[in-house]
Amino acid sequence: MNGKELLATRFEEHRSHLRAVAYRMLGSLSEADDALQVAWLKAAGGDTDGVENLAGWLTTVVSRVCLDMLRSRESRREDSLDEHGAGLAMSLRTDPEEEALLADSVGLALLVVLDKLSPTERIAFVLHDLFAVSFADTAPIIDRSPETTQRIASRARGRVRGNSGAGSDDRIRQYRAVEVFLRAAQNGEFEALLAMLDPDATYRTDEAARLLGAGTDFDGGRVLAENFCGKAQVARAIMLDGEPGLVLAPHGTLMLVMTIRFAGDRIAGIDAIADEDRLSKMELMAP
Numbered sequence: 001m002n003g004k005e006l007l008a009t010r011f012e013e014h015r016s017h018l019r020a021v022a023y024r025m026l027g028s029l030s031e032a033d034d035a036l037q038v039a040w041l042k043a044a045g046g047d048t049d050g051v052e053n054l055a056g057w058l059t060t061v062v063s064r065v066c067l068d069m070l071r072s073r074e075s076r077r078e079d080s081l082d083e084h085g086a087g088l089a090m091s092l093r094t095d096p097e098e099e100a101l102l103a104d105s106v107g108l109a110l111l112v113v114l115d116k117l118s119p120t121e122r123i124a125f126v127l128h129d130l131f132a133v134s135f136a137d138t139a140p141i142i143d144r145s146p147e148t149t150q151r152i153a154s155r156a157r158g159r160v161r162g163n164s165g166a167g168s169d170d171r172i173r174q175y176r177a178v179e180v181f182l183r184a185a186q187n188g189e190f191e192a193l194l195a196m197l198d199p200d201a202t203y204r205t206d207e208a209a210r211l212l213g214a215g216t217d218f219d220g221g222r223v224l225a226e227n228f229c230g231k232a233q234v235a236r237a238i239m240l241d242g243e244p245g246l247v248l249a250p251h252g253t254l255m256l257v258m259t260i261r262f263a264g265d266r267i268a269g270i271d272a273i274a275d276e277d278r279l280s281k282m283e284l285m286a287p
Contacts, residue, residue, distance in 0.1 A: 003048075003049075004044060007043065007044065007048060008044075010054055011040055011043065011058065014054070014055050014058055015036065017055065017059070018036055018039070018058055018059065018062045019032055019033070019036060021059055021062055021063065021066075021126070021127075021131060022035040022036060022039075022062055022065075022066055024111075024114070024126045024130055025063070025066040025067075025070065025122060025123060025126050026066055026069060026070070027111045027114060027115055027253070028253075031069060034069075035062060035065045035066050035069060036062065038065045039058070039061045039062040039065045042061055042065070043058060043061050046061075056133075056137065059127075059131075059133065060137070060140075060141055063123055063127060063138075063141045064141055066123065067119055067120075067123050067141065067142065070119035070122060070123070071119050074118070074119055110160070111249070112236075112238060112247055112249045112254055112284055113159070113160050113238075113284045113285060114126070114160070115249075115253065115254060116159065116254075116283075116284055117156050117159060117160075120142045120144070120152055121152055121153075121155060121156035121159070122156065123138070123141060123142050124138055124142060124149050124152045124153040124156060125153050125156035125157060125160065127141070128149075128153045129153065129157060134146075135147075135149045135150045135153070138153075159283070159285075160285065161285065171239075171242070171243065171244065173265075174243075174244045174260075174262055175237065175239070175244040177196065177244075177262075177265065177267070178237045178244040178245065178246065178260055178267075179237045180192075180196065181193065181196045181197075181267060182232060182235060182236075182237055182246060184196065185228040185229060185230070185231055185232045185235075186230075186231075186232055186233055186235075188229050188230035189229075190225055190226070190229045193224075193225040193228060193229055194221060194222060194225045196266060196267055197221035197222075197224055197225055197266060197267050198221055198263045198264075198266040198267060198268040199220070199221045199222075200219070200220065200221065200268070201219075201220065201221040201224050201266075201267055201268050201269060201270070202217070202218075202219050202224075202268070202269045202270075203215070203217060203218050203219075203223075203224050203227070203269070203270050203271075203272070204217050204269070204270070204271045204272070205217060205271075205272040206271075206272065206273050206274060206275050206278070207275070208256075208273075208274035208275045208276070209256055209272040209273060209274040209275075211274070212255065212256055212274050214256060214272040214274065215227060215272075221266075224270070232246070234248055234250060235247065235248050235258070236248075236249070238257075238284055238285070239284065239285040240257055240259055240282055240283070240284060241282055241283050242283070242285070243259065243260070244260060245257055245258055245259045245260050246258040246260070246270075247284070254279060254284075255274065256272060256273065256274040257272075257273050257274075257279065257282065257284075258270050258271065258272050258273070259271045259273065
C-alpha cells in the first residue's frame, strides 16, 4: 500500500469524526460533505510524512475549509433570502431523514444560535467547547494568538448560552410550557392546546412571515388552537432575547421566529416574525 492509499484508508477511519466537526461548523449535512471532499483533496496533495497526530491534522484541514465556507457565506448575507432557497435546494442532495436525525442529536436550537456567530467565533467555540481542541491548536486555524482565541471562544459561549436571566424560575416554567404547547400542536392534541391558551389569545404575522406561508392574523384561543393543531412539525423551542419562543430553521438556517407572550401560566399571544432586519437583531440562545 503506497502513501496515498494509506492516507485514504486513515481518512475513511476518521470520516465520522470529521463529518461531525464539519456539520457543527456549517449546520448543513450537504455542505459538511462538500467540506470533507475539499479537505480530502487538500490532504491528498499535502505532505503527511512528519505528521504524528493524523486525526488532529485532518481536523485542522477540515476546520480551515469550513472557515473559508463560513466566510464566503457571510459575504452573501445581503442576499439571504436567495441563500435560504439555495440551502433548501442543496439539502435535497442528502437524505432529509438523516439530516433531521442529526439535527435533533446536535440540538437544532444550538445550530440556529451558532449561525448567529461570526465565522471565527463559530470555529473557536465548536473546536474548543464541543470537541475539546486546545486553544493552542485552534489559534493557527483562525490566525489568532491562543489568548485571543480563548477570548473569542468565551464571547461565543456567552452568546450561545446567554446571560439575560434566561435561567430564572419564571422563564424556565414558561419555556417548558412552550415545549408542551409545541408537542401538543405537533401531535394534534386539540384539548391540550386549548388548555395552554388564554381565551383571548392572539396570533399576529408580519408581511415577510405571511409570504413564507405563516398564515394571517386571528384572535381567540380556540381559533389559535384549531390553526396550530397538527401543525408546526419543523418548529423548535428556543430562547429569543431571553424569552421563550419558537423557531423555524430548516437545517439550521433561520427563517422565522414566533415570540410568545404569557398571561399567568397561559399563552396570550404569538407573533410570527420573518423580517430579515428584525431577525438579525434578535439574540437567540440555546436553553
